[in-house]
Amino acid sequence: MVSKKSRNIMDNCRFCWMCRHICPVGHYTGLERNTARARMLALSMVERGEDISMAIDNVYECMCCGACTKECVTGFDPVYAIMEVRKEAALAGKTPGYIGMLVDKVGKSGNVYGKKSVDKDLTKTIKSVSRKTDTLFLLGPDVIYKAPSLAVKAIELLKKSGTGFTVLEKEPNTGAALYFLLGEVGETREAAEKAATVLNNYEKIIIYEPFEAKVIIQQYRAWGIRLTAKICTFTAFLSELMKNKLLKPAKTKEKYTYQDASALARDLEETKPAENIIDSCGVYKPMLLHGKDTFSAGNLIMNEYMPDVMKGIASKRWENVPYTEADTMITSSTAEYLLLKQTAPKGKKVMALEELVLKSI
Amino acid sequence: MDQFLQDEILTELEDAVGRSNCSSREIDKLTHSVDYFWLSRMWADRGLKMPEADIVVSPKDAKETSKVLQIADYYRIPVTTWGGGGGTQGGALPVCNGIVLDTKRMNKIYDINTDSLYIECGTGAVYKDLEWAANERGYATMHYPSSLTCSTVGGFLAHRGIGVSSTKYGKIDDMALQMEVVLANGDIIYTSPTPKHAAGPDLNQIFIGSEGTLGVITKAQMRIYRQPEVRRFRGFLFHNMTDAICAGRELLQSFKPSVMRLYDEAETSSLIKKIVGVSKPGAFMNLAIEGDKKLADVECEIMLDIFARYHAEDLGSEYGEKWWKEKIAFFYPGNMMDIPQMFGTMDTIATYSNVEKIYWAMKKAIETNYPMAKFIAHFSHWYEWGCMMYDRFIVDNPPQDPHEALRLHNEIWTTGVRTAIANGGTINDHHGVGIKLGRMMKEEYGSAMQVFQGLKKELDPNGIMNPFKLGL
Numbered sequence: 001m002v003s004k005k006s007r008n009i010m011d012n013c014r015f016c017w018m019c020r021h022i023c024p025v026g027h028y029t030g031l032e033r034n035t036a037r038a039r040m041l042a043l044s045m046v047e048r049g050e051d052i053s054m055a056i057d058n059v060y061e062c063m064c065c066g067a068c069t070k071e072c073v074t075g076f077d078p079v080y081a082i083m084e085v086r087k088e089a090a091l092a093g094k095t096p097g098y099i100g101m102l103v104d105k106v107g108k109s110g111n112v113y114g115k116k117s118v119d120k121d122l123t124k125t126i127k128s129v130s131r132k133t134d135t136l137f138l139l140g141p142d143v144i145y146k147a148p149s150l151a152v153k154a155i156e157l158l159k160k161s162g163t164g165f166t167v168l169e170k171e172p173n174t175g176a177a178l179y180f181l182l183g184e185v186g187e188t189r190e191a192a193e194k195a196a197t198v199l200n201n202y203e204k205i206i207i208y209e210p211f212e213a214k215v216i217i218q219q220y221r222a223w224g225i226r227l228t229a230k231i232c233t234f235t236a237f238l239s240e241l242m243k244n245k246l247l248k249p250a251k252t253k254e255k256y257t258y259q260d261a262s263a264l265a266r267d268l269e270e271t272k273p274a275e276n277i278i279d280s281c282g283v284y285k286p287m288l289l290h291g292k293d294t295f296s297a298g299n300l301i302m303n304e305y306m307p308d309v310m311k312g313i314a315s316k317r318w319e320n321v322p323y324t325e326a327d328t329m330i331t332s333s334t335a336e337y338l339l340l341k342q343t344a345p346k347g348k349k350v351m352a353l354e355e356l357v358l359k360s361i
Numbered sequence: 362m363d364q365f366l367q368d369e370i371l372t373e374l375e376d377a378v379g380r381s382n383c384s385s386r387e388i389d390k391l392t393h394s395v396d397y398f399w400l401s402r403m404w405a406d407r408g409l410k411m412p413e414a415d416i417v418v419s420p421k422d423a424k425e426t427s428k429v430l431q432i433a434d435y436y437r438i439p440v441t442t443w444g445g446g447g448g449t450q451g452g453a454l455p456v457c458n459g460i461v462l463d464t465k466r467m468n469k470i471y472d473i474n475t476d477s478l479y480i481e482c483g484t485g486a487v488y489k490d491l492e493w494a495a496n497e498r499g500y501a502t503m504h505y506p507s508s509l510t511c512s513t514v515g516g517f518l519a520h521r522g523i524g525v526s527s528t529k530y531g532k533i534d535d536m537a538l539q540m541e542v543v544l545a546n547g548d549i550i551y552t553s554p555t556p557k558h559a560a561g562p563d564l565n566q567i568f569i570g571s572e573g574t575l576g577v578i579t580k581a582q583m584r585i586y587r588q589p590e591v592r593r594f595r596g597f598l599f600h601n602m603t604d605a606i607c608a609g610r611e612l613l614q615s616f617k618p619s620v621m622r623l624y625d626e627a628e629t630s631s632l633i634k635k636i637v638g639v640s641k642p643g644a645f646m647n648l649a650i651e652g653d654k655k656l657a658d659v660e661c662e663i664m665l666d667i668f669a670r671y672h673a674e675d676l677g678s679e680y681g682e683k684w685w686k687e688k689i690a691f692f693y694p695g696n697m698m699d700i701p702q703m704f705g706t707m708d709t710i711a712t713y714s715n716v717e718k719i720y721w722a723m724k725k726a727i728e729t730n731y732p733m734a735k736f737i738a739h740f741s742h743w744y745e746w747g748c749m750m751y752d753r754f755i756v757d758n759p760p761q762d763p764h765e766a767l768r769l770h771n772e773i774w775t776t777g778v779r780t781a782i783a784n785g786g787t788i789n790d791h792h793g794v795g796i797k798l799g800r801m802m803k804e805e806y807g808s809a810m811q812v813f814q815g816l817k818k819e820l821d822p823n824g825i826m827n828p829f830k831l832g833l
Contacts, residue, residue: 012694015395015402017447017511021489030419030465030485031389032446038392041405045391048408054387071510073687074695288493323497 001088006081007047013040013078019068024296025061028312033058036068036078043085052085052094059085060099061306064180065262065296087183098305099181110173111141112181112301119148125155126167135165136202136229140209141177142300142334147352150334154208154234154354160361161246165206172198176215180301189223196225208234210263210333217268235264235332235353239273242280242357249360254282255326256356259317259340260294261333277353278330281360285324295320297331298339314339321348330356362415362438362458370436374418374460377428382419382466389417393443393461398451398797399705400767406700407763411454414441414461421466422483423541423549423579430577430825431547433460439828440545442573444485444516447508449706450795452520452572457828464515467579470494479538479582484515491583500585503530503619507692515578520793521570525688528743529619529651530586532791534569541580542568545821549579567816572793573827575820589651592619593661594681597673598643602626603717605644606740606748608671610713613743615667616660620649620681623740625720646673647681703759703770707777708790710749715785716740720750726780727754731773742790749790752777779804794831802832 002010017037020026026034033039039062042055062082069077089095095103105114118126122144129137137158143151158165175191182188192215199205199216205227207213213233220227232240241247256278264270271291278284289295297317303310317340321329328349331337341350351359362370367385375383384390390413395405404411415438420426433440439459446453455461467483473494474481480491480502489510492502504517505524516522517533518540530536540552542564552564568578599605605623612618624632629645650660665675691697698704711719720738727736731754738752754773760766778788778801788794788801803810810832817833820826 012699014405015397015699016692016694017397017445017508018689018693019510020445021487021510026465027468030463030468032392032417032443032463032465033388038388041392041395042388045405045408050387054391058388072693073690074693076694288497320497 001047001052002081002084006084009076009078009081010040010044010047012074012076013037014044015041019071022067022071022295024065024067024313024316025063025309027295028316029309034061040078040081043081052089052092056085056089056094057096059089060096060302061309063296063299063302065299066266067262067296070266070292083183086181087185090182090185095182102301102304103178103181103187106173106177106181107187111145112177112304113141113145115145118144122148122151123169125152126169129155129159129165129167130169131166133164133166134203135163135206136199136204137165137167137206138171138174138199138208138212139167140171140174140207140212140334142209144171146300147334147338150337150352150354151208153352153358157238157247157354157358161241163241163246166202168198174212174216176209176212177301179215179219180211184219184223189225192220192223192225196220196227200228202229205229205231206234206237207231210261210268214263214267233264233268233270233273235277236270236273238353238357239276242277247357247361249281249357251280252282252360254328255285255324256282256328256330257285257287257321257324257326258290258330259287259297259332259336260290261331261336262294262296264332265292265294274330274332274353277357281356285326287320287324289320297336300335300338303335303339310339311343315343318343318345318348367415370432370438371416373432374416374429377432378418378420378425382421384417385415390414393417393446393455393463396446396451396453397449398454398795399449399703400770400797401451401454402700403703403766404763409763412456412458414455415458417461417463419463419466423543426462426467426543426577426579427547427549429460429462430543430545433825434545434547434823437823438825440825441827442515442519442577444513444519445487445508445511447512448516448520448793448795450520450789450793450797452793452795452827452830453516454796456796459825462577464513464577464579471580473498473585475500478585480585481580481582482514484513484518484578484581486514488512488514488517491585495585499588501588502536502583503586504533504536504583505688507689509689514581514583518569518578518581519572520795521791523742523791525741526619526649528613528621529617532742534566536584537565537569538582538584540565540568540578540582542576542578544576545823545826570793572795572831574831574833575816575826589619590654591657592649592651592685593657594620594647594649594678594685595661595664596676596678596680597646597648597668598629598641598676599646599671599673600643602644602720604671604673605646606713606717608668608673609646609740609743609748611667612664613745615663618648618660618664619651620647620685621741621743622647625738627735628737628739645676647684649681649685698755701759703756703766704753705770705774706751706753706792707774707781708749708751708792709778709781709786709788710742710747710790711781711784711786712747716748716750719781719784719786720752722784723752723777723780726776727773730776731756733758734773750786751790774798775801796830799830799832
């Protein structure tokens with residue numbers, strides 16, 4: 001069913017346990033099947049003749065955060081195998097129904113939430129920056145539909161820097177959600193190719209959402225989709241604005257800790273910009289497992305079909321905060337912002353990076 | 362189990378632990394049927410099904426565990442406790458089907474006591490979680506087995522596990538203070554509040570090493586230690602094993618290094634070339650001394666004096682430092698031995714009077730009777746009275762037929778372990794007994810076996826707790 005590479009991953013991971021400790025899902029649920037080892041054992045048995053129905057739900061219990069891949073000193077990549085299985089299952093019509101429903105929503109509305117109308121304040125804010133410039137600020141459906149107030153703040157912050165930029169009133173579907181759900185199937189590539197024609201009207205693209213950035217920066221290239229624009233993450237752009245003194249936050253003695261988004265810290269190897277931003281505004285106190293070792297605190301797509309587990313994962317992440325002496329956790333992904341906020345213990349706060357910088361300038 | 366009865370029991374178990382924590386899904390049964398025991402892996406690799414649980418339950422604490430055991434006891438359903446499933450002896454395999462009781466939801470850290478230096482936690486916590494919690498506060502668990510990131514507190518306690526720094530800090534059985542245990546009848550008991558006392562036989566040592574056959578350990582207080590001020594490594598090449606063992610004994614009878622690993626000539630010949638660039642015969646020893654700097658300075662001097670008298674060549678600290686950083690890298694796929702190879706670690710432990718004799722006897726027994734098997738050994742956990750031997754056999758091309766492979770595997774084990782027992786060793790040092798070595802328990806203990814059997818009869822009269830393990 002899968003490629004030789006994925007089969008090799010399955011056969012090597014199936015009897016190894018060395019990354020058990022690092023899976024955020026398994027760490028919360030305590031379930032044996034929520035480990036890379038168990039997942040690969042099940043898939044290796046599918047390759048040996050068992051029906052995929054035994055394993056496919058478990059394939060969708062993985063956040064694909066890459067912690068297991070990063071942990072493996074001999075370079076095995078369970079996420080690679082999982083993404084291939086998602087694709088093969090889709091091609092064989094074996095994708096679970098609840099995933100199919102999300103795919104349908106993307107098809108109809110461009111996002112997994114099935115939403116079409118945008119918050120009024122955000123609509124008004126976007127209109128104020130919809131004039132064509134050479135820089136596109138791509139928000140992504142997570143922040144647009146799930147945390148529009150953050151999107152407003154992100155736009156307001158960029159306006160304060162005096163940088164010219166455009167936000168589209170109707171953003172293209174970049175294929176990021178489809179990629180997570182189905183892997184590299186035809187629909188994903190089609191969406192990506194269509195999005196590229198829009199993105200290629202700009203010289204520079206700032207991408208708000210880390211996972212979206214990972215897909216555009218890494219997967220588009222892997223799929224042979226050429227982007228002419230210079231691409232950077234919102235975090236890196238903010239850090240650059242501060243370096244160039246276009247944003248001048250006042251540093252206080254307030255302590256902050258930071259939840260590194262796995263797509264930024266591991267996939268894009270970007271940890272310093274956020275640290276620099278936080279250090280410019282206050283005192284940065286890293287949590288246990290930060291940077292490339294970050295413990296993911298949730299995924300909004302998975303929140304659509306396993307919300308209790310996502311909430312549990314986020315609440316478990318708060319256990320690492322007390323020893324930082326910080327009361328505020330800073331985030332750079334909408335998913336983690338919302339889930340950590342939902343589960344914040346008494347006296348603890350969550351702020352997105354843009355909220356922190358706005359507060360400090 | 363009949364489907365109707367299984368469904369009835371399932372609803373009772375769901376009532377006890379919650380529906381989402383009870384499963385008879387194929388994937389849960391499969392993933393709890395293959396542990397790190399070579400035979401279970403070989404079986405799965407050949408596409409065969411290992412015995413599976415009928416139901417997998419994940420209780421969150423002792424109360425829920427108690428309810429599960431009461432149900433199992435009433436219906437006479439076997440219960441196999443599963444922590445990480447990282448054991449090599451088949452101890453966590455549900456060979457009689459029934460219920461697998463997965464402990465990993467019992468993973469809470471309840472208390473980190475920096476006055477008395479312990480962490481109280483659910484036994485379903487992966488040990489690395491304790492290490493992280495200790496590190497956050499400037500302490501460490503000093504329990505560093507290769508399975509630190511895979512195995513649970515309960516799993517280590519169940520089979521009397523060990524870590525690389527045990528020579529100074531002890532085995533897992535030295536690291537437990539009070540434990541909470543659930544018996545087969547559902548009673549929740551607590552062992553003594555301290556591990557040292559004169560209040561009768563030690564309950565800790567009855568349950569530690571019992572491999573789920575006498576009860577389920579649900580909570581434990583595990584020791585933590587101050588981080589050492591210094592940790593210094595040194596490597597030495599001895600002319601021969603005898604000198605190395607004698608030097609090691611003399612050292613242990615002066616002070617305790619944290620790490621001491623002596624490799625036999627077979628392992629040394631491949632190692633030493635990587636360290637010094639040339640092949641040299643002999644026995645390589647890697648040590649670490651750690652703790653307060655002043656004490657470490659004195660201990661280093663003592664070590665150098667003793668080893669100089671045995672004409673050991675000083676190879677410096679580079680190997681040891683590199684080894685420490687990469688000490689578990691060996692166990693990742695691609696580095697480690699793996700199927701299709703057949704292999705096993707026939708670790709044993711003996712007094713200094715016997716250990717070298719056992720080494721040569723086992724080497725001869727394996728190499729003579731099984732010329733296709735390679736035998737290598739190192740000595741990695743030391744005491745004032747003796748040390749353990751970590752010996753491995755490796756067969757590169759075992760029989761393809763799984764039944765023949767099983768037969769050969771068990772024959773080699775029986776030969777090796779019987780040789781150890783005959784020369785004053787034990788059936789195992791720190792991996793446990795499980796199903797792999799259960800048949801050898803009577804050979805080791807003889808009539809003393811009745812003590813274990815008596816405990817088993819009293820604590821588990823219906824025989825539901827991990828049947829056919831530990832020779833019980």
